[in-house]
Amino acid sequence: MTVSVKFESVTKILGQSKAVDNLTLNIGGGELFFLLGPSGCGKTTALRLVAGFYSPDEGRILFNDKDQSRVAPHKRNTGMVFQNYALWPHMNVWDNVAYGLKMRRVSEGEKKKRVRHALEIVHMQAYAERMPNQLSGGQQQRIALARALVIEPDVVLLDEPLSNLDAKLRIEMRTQIKDIHRKIGRTMIYVTHDQAEALSMADRIAVMRRGRLVQAGTPHELYTRPESAFVAEFIGGTNLIRGTLEEIGELLTVRTEAGLVYAKNGVKGIARGASVFCSVRPESLRLTSAAKSSGQPPSGANNELLAEVQSIMYLGDNEQYSLRLADNAMVRAVEYNQPSRKAQVGERLTLQFDTHAVVVLPEEELGD
């Protein structure tokens, strides 16, 4: 049976500030759930509230609708993987992994079977006798995972488990952790500041900012239908073009200083005349030569804006363009797998983008 985790209006004060501020979340049983946000957004505090290292100042934490808020951490049956792994340096791999079972007074035979099985899951059977300092970072990470899994926890908690690994290993471990999640089918809560990690692994993601929940949803929902400029910017990166909402019809019409922008999608409830951001992903911008452009706002599915190329960065499989719009605002565009360069620095051209690639968002202050 899987265990669901519920945050009910949870507030936690650390020092003078609200590290977690009125957080409500429902994490389904068996989900691989991500808490995502910049450093200091409260995601680790939220995780430690689930583990029981903090108890909420307001609100409740429930496992399967049972209140856990005042349950001591050693009685919660969560398995946590710490950011720096926290392997005990005075015990070998086997003893590290067996510790939780010892605390649970599991019989000797059962213990052996389960430790061996846990080491198998993380492909570390051969290292049982090693001391932690004889292991590489990636190996330590896997032992930390095995140690958390072996107790068959109700909830597996992962606190930036991959942040200390090099880039290549990090990508490899993403697949492995996903596989393990599929195999054991337990609820996992995973904290990270790496949006690519979250997008590629999560069943669902909660984006946090300044202790508050900003938006929760599947990776696809968050990427295609962000509800705030912060989410659009934090997940995938975007261009935010400032303007005023002029008309609400089949398309939303936004007057910007660079020209009119038409959008298919927008956050509900924005009034006419409100200040807004038009969010357009860099990969949605197409560079076309200025000559072909009519210079007039098109009536069809396309937006067109004039721009001048400021700089180009070549990255192998793609090229990134920095462009200056008519009102001097900067935007970024990406071109993938181009056989030849589309434009030169200083060239004036037209940016085309579909109306369904634009999301109209309420204006807000950005940064953490």
Place this chain on the structure above:
Amino acid sequence: MTNWLRRYDLNAANAAVLLFLWLFFIVFMLYPLAYVFSNAFFTDSGFTLVFMKLMFSSPNNTIILANSVNLGLAVTLLTTVLSLPLAFLLVRYNFRGKGLLNGLILIPMVLPPFVGAIGMRQLLARFGSVNLLLLEMGVISQPIDWLGGGSFWGVVILEALHLYPIMYLNLAAALANVDPSLEEAAKNMGANSFRLFSTVTFPLMLPGYFAGAIIVFIWAFTDLGTPLVFEYREVIAVQIFNMVTDLHQNPMGYAFVVAVIALTLFFFYLSKRILGGGRYEMLGRGHVSSAARPASPTMTVIAYAVVLGISALALIPHLGVLLTSVTQRWFLTVLPTDYTFQFYKDVFSHDLALLSIKNSLLLSSLSTIIDVVLGVTIAYLLARKRVPGRSVLDALAMLPLALPGLVLAFGYVAAFSATPLDARINPVPLLVIAYAVRRLPYMVRAAYAGFQQTSVALEEAAINLGATPMKALFQITMPLVFANLIAGAVLAFSFAMLEVSDSLILASKESYYPITKAIYALLGRIADGPYIASAMGMLGLLLLAASLFIAGRFFGRRMGELFRA
């Protein structure tokens, strides 16, 4: 109220422990000091400055004050001159046998200078070895009076030869902490070696230097044993020692102690705030590569010559003690003419010697147990818990570093006279507590360093897997800091065995004499006294050497952190 409480990890157990610690510090540190102050400024007829005026107006007293300050400054200066080249050679160069030389430098710490003074007196007497050697070689025709003229320089030299390892440890640590990339940046900007040292390296070393310098200064400024043995009586420490016996008739003792405290605080403040400047956090990130480079053959020879030369100098007093302890007959010759191990046997049969060894073992063991319990508790609270008054607790635990043993012992005698703890009836409880308080900072630092290096996450991981907080503490954290605790306890024990000033002041009856007081008493006896005293000094030396070796094994390079303010 609840908001205020929520900021701290306070439960009933923590609160009780905290209360107990406060009580301990109030009774055994603050109250004796307050008692001394009140007696220095108050008489039956109220507040008076008459003793302080007398203190600073009587030419006799001002000379005494000046002597002590000069003594402290001269020793600090001499230790700096001795240890600066050592630190540079051993931190900046790699060569064969460096570890051995590093160990050699620490050796002089193992002998309390007042024991060394016994040996020195033998060597430098009017017809001692040095004069006789010089006479034989025809360098001089009349014996030189080395110890005459008040013996000021004799005391300075002995103390400096004892204390320069502490200065070295601090300078070496300060130098090793200077990020080499900062120096490289200065060289890159065009600084030559001299400008590099004067504008970058030296300023960065200053906080570390003064942290060690103030310890050396306070030690020399308030040392009692060495001036006593050299019969250099015109210093504060000896004056206070003499006034302990009649402190109820003569309140000038209190005034002297207040003067010591005031001057100590003044120099402490000077070193920390003004000379030491701000502590520079090293802003450079990433790996600090070792600044040591392989030494050329010439440099290796220079390094060996400097270290061996200074060590040989520092070992002269020890040699004197060693010779004295095995002398059968040593009269008007450079070296003894007959040798014997009789005095080592005597140590274990002589009533006073044997008794004092037993006493010291008991006193030091008890004080070490107190240190371990208090030190671990305080360090744990400081490192792991948010408790109210954290910084005050920290300051109180570190205060004994700046609180001379002399002051503490005087305060105890005065404040607890005519109480159940009266030192003149049974000095054991106060001796144990004085030893414990004096060495508490070492234990706190050793344990604190252990807790700091042991990530809290290790304990949390155990709790997360089902261990109770107590189990996690004892199964995870304690085993990991055990080495630190052992090292701290070994140091606390061996320094307690050789505590000088508080032993001399507090131990009032012969049946309670610890080793150091017995050595002092034996020195005053004619016949075999000095010889047995030397034999006991040698045994103490071996004990301290063994424990420093053990502590050094545990602490390695971080040994210097223990001897700084």
